[in-house]
Amino acid sequence: MAQVFVLANQKGGVGKTTTTYNLGVALADIGQKVLLLDLDPQGGLTYYAGFEPEDLGKTIYHCLVRDMPAKEILISNDYGIDLLPANIDLSLAEFQLVNAPARERRITRIVNEVRDDYDYVLIDSQPSLGLLTINALAAADKVIIPVSCEFLSLRGTRALLKLIAKVKGSLNSKLEIAGLLPTMFSVRTLHGREILDLLGTEFPQLYLFPHTVARSIRFAESTKARVPVFETKVQVPGALAYRELARELVKTNNRI
Ligand SMILES: Nc1ncnc2c1ncn2[C@@H]1O[C@H](COP(=O)(O)OP(=O)(O)O)[C@@H](O)[C@H]1O
Ligand SMILES: [Mg+2]
Numbered sequence: 001m002a003q004v005f006v007l008a009n010q011k012g013g014v015g016k017t018t019t020t021y022n023l024g025v026a027l028a029d030i031g032q033k034v035l036l037l038d039l040d041p042q043g044g045l046t047y048y049a050g051f052e053p054e055d056l057g058k059t060i061y062h063c064l065v066r067d068m069p070a071k072e073i074l075i076s077n078d079y080g081i082d083l084l085p086a087n088i089d090l091s092l093a094e095f096q097l098v099n100a101p102a103r104e105r106r107i108t109r110i111v112n113e114v115r116d117d118y119d120y121v122l123i124d125s126q127p128s129l130g131l132l133t134i135n136a137l138a139a140a141d142k143v144i145i146p147v148s149c150e151f152l153s154l155r156g157t158r159a160l161l162k163l164i165a166k167v168k169g170s171l172n173s174k175l176e177i178a179g180l181l182p183t184m185f186s187v188r189t190l191h192g193r194e195i196l197d198l199l200g201t202e203f204p205q206l207y208l209f210p211h212t213v214a215r216s217i218r219f220a221e222s223t224k225a226r227v228p229v230f231e232t233k234v235q236v237p238g239a240l241a242y243r244e245l246a247r248e249l250v251k252t253n254n255r256i
Pocket of ligand 1: 011012013014015016017018044183184185215217219220221223238
């Protein structure tokens, strides 16, 4: 049965979507069966995986609001990825589910339909702490928190930790924080290193993944071209971090 990870941080632009996709491909490359779930109405993950979000007739919205079985919306790409896609329809779900029974557990139910078929389910969440993110946290075993190595990025992390604690107390007692993943690390600036030190002192209780994702323009290029960052012609230093992260997850998973 799959381990379910959610990539969460209510700050936008910290690398949630980039991490979800490239970590997913890195896991698939080492023989893992991977399902990605796009839970952001922007559909960035769906786009990165090679699909046109607005051209898809059936998305995670239909599972959430219309009880469509997950298998009916499942799509796959050439990089070994299965995807439950999203598009802008998903922005309606939050309102339409306001009075629905068990509205925080809808994603849990959807994930449970398919998790036996996979080793890993990675959920990309939207930059907010609303109902969709709560659904993702309720469905997950572990949270990976991407933090970009810039000062403002630290501020939101406390609010996220509070929400995680709340979800753990009410909806999902087994929820754990896998760790903080430093992204957009500038090797050459002092600032990047200062932020890393600060992360360690501000959040001593949290695991800091040792392989920081370096800042590189290749990530934006890879998103635009809709190919995993490993597939670009030049070697991207940050890409290796995702391979290392994939190996680390598989290794620790096997130990449990
Ligand atoms: N390591 C990195 N270095 C430079 N740019 C990055 C890196 N990771 C992601 N990006 C770029 O930063 C932007 C935001 O990343 P994204 O993954 O969409 O963040 P989020 O999902 O948290 O909003 C995108 O344009 C992406 O290509
Ligand atoms: Mg995103």
